[in-house]
Amino acid sequence: MTRVAVLGAAGYIGGELLRLLVGHPEVEVAAAVSSRFPGRRVDTVHPNLRAVTDLVFTDPEEAARREYDAVLLATPHRKTAELVRDWSGRVKTVIDLSGDFRLRDAEVFERYYGAEHPVPELLGTFTPGIPELYREELRTADRISVPGCMAAAGLLAIAPLAARGLLTGRVELDARTGSSGSGVTAGEANLHAERSGAMRVFAPVGHRHEAEIAQLTGLDVRMTATGVEAVRGVQVVARVEAAEGVDDLAIRRAYREAYRDEPFVRIVAQRRGTYRYPEPKILIGSNFCDVGHVYDEKSGRLVLIAALDNLVKGGAGNAVQCLNIRTGRPEGLGLSFPGLHPI
Template sequence: MIEVGIVGGTGYTGVELLRLLCRHADVRIRAVTSRSDAGKRVDSIYPNLRGFVDVAFSEPDVEVLAQCDLVFFATPNGTAMRMAPELLDRGVKVIDLAADFRLKDAAEWAQWYGEPHACPELLAEAVYGLPEVNRAAIRKARLVANPGCYPTAVQLGFLPLLAAGLIDGAHLVADAKSGVSGAGRKAEVPMLMAEAGESFKAYGVAGHRHLPEIRQGLAEAAGAAVGLTFVPHLLPMIRGIHATLYSRLTGSPGDLQDLFERHYADEPFVDVLPAGSHPETRNVRGANRCQIAVHRPQGGDTVVVLSVIDNLVKGAAGQAVQNMNLMCGLEETAGLMLVGLSP
């Protein structure tokens, strides 16, 4: 049995980790910390976990966490980089679901996150936890940076095209739409149902923190810097991300459907839909899965890729469990054979 701790268990990624881990046959949840709710039973705040999670939130305590095999950080940005070094030193594996270890360049991190990085020396070691790209490295990693939700959906959609060198990497467009749970469980007026319901808007057009993360991943796949216009939007629903990706073909691409199917043929959690499909976010709700379709409208020179995930699962907690499975030598799919809840 793998003993795990969760730091920051009261947010949506925390509770989603608990939903997955409490039914994972190889895992025992040893500690769930929360500064704000320490002492309260987890299931008093999340009654969906009654009968499944029998612990109370505790204050974050390094001594307790150090006894775990692996610790998840489901905390705001800036927490994991302060606590992870000691845990790593004491032999604990770490997966950060926030952004602390996602960027390789400490200066860029500081620019986008507004403070100096607390342990820049770990940035090189940290493995970016997108198993479809870094599976071998994740198996050997002791520190994994779990990708952001938008970056997961966008990268999985562009990767086959970039890897095959078929598109103009200088002018990529990612028009992405997310359900409100992506904003977390923070009391903020714009996320009230009376504000976000029955309406739709873009946000962060001038620059969103996921932009450098996506660029970094795409550049690695392309073997060169890329130019990306990334526009996130807020959907009047709870779970789900839909990325609509536009790029221009630089030559004769051959059969794009076949390209995508071959690229992801062995991937358990990326599902290329039949030609002509339009993936729907509801079909991956609650599931650790990315469903993808590729289109070439009117046979022109623009490729359109449609990519959907559940932002809390393949975009956060599910991918973290997938990484844990790899890091701990478990079956990659353990605890993750989840059917999407539709309707």
């Protein structure tokens, strides 16, 4: 049994971590840590966990006096960096779900996050929490950084083709995300009265997730991010040119080779039907990422599409998958929920 602590357990990602981990057959949640709600029952903040757990939120100072095998950090950017410094060496595995250690270069971090990194000496010491790309490294990783939700979808759409030299030129990536991506403490712009009915371009240029995708693919990536009315879900549409001599068959073969044995990536290649392209609606609550493409061989234009639940495969589920790999367990343990339809 693996004893874990979840820091930031009162947030949306923290709540998803608890939902997945309290049902995990080989994990004990030894502390659900919250500085806002110490002493309160977890199910008063996460009502979906009623009758599922009797956990009570733990004060951070009390939590720090206990022993764990792993700590999962669902805490805010920049604050997390300080926590990582405190927890490194005290537990076997640190899994960070913030943006603090996704980038390896301090200058790039400052450009995209607007501040100097608090502990630049730790940059580059984290293994990217992307099982499909870093599975072998994750088996022995002591520090793991889970990618951002839109970055995860973009990477899973782009990486197999980039690795095989099938793409050329700049990637123009259009990402759409539900309101839960802003977190539980989101401000006025995410009030229901402001968000309902909106399709708000909140990052026309320079979204930080483009730096993650560029770092891990070696491509020139430009990203636009739009908030849509959905609560959950991410869909990315990447427009890029295929390299000379590449045809539709080569693209399909690349995806099949990359994802043939992957438990949580599904290639969507239907020619007809309502769901012939990746759609986040049917992925809600699941750890799946659906990937598809459209290729116009006349023009050489290639459109890649990926969808996932931003709180699961785009966050907590990916973290649990990484934890399973790190502890030598089947990586699908505790992650079998397939999503709902209709919803």
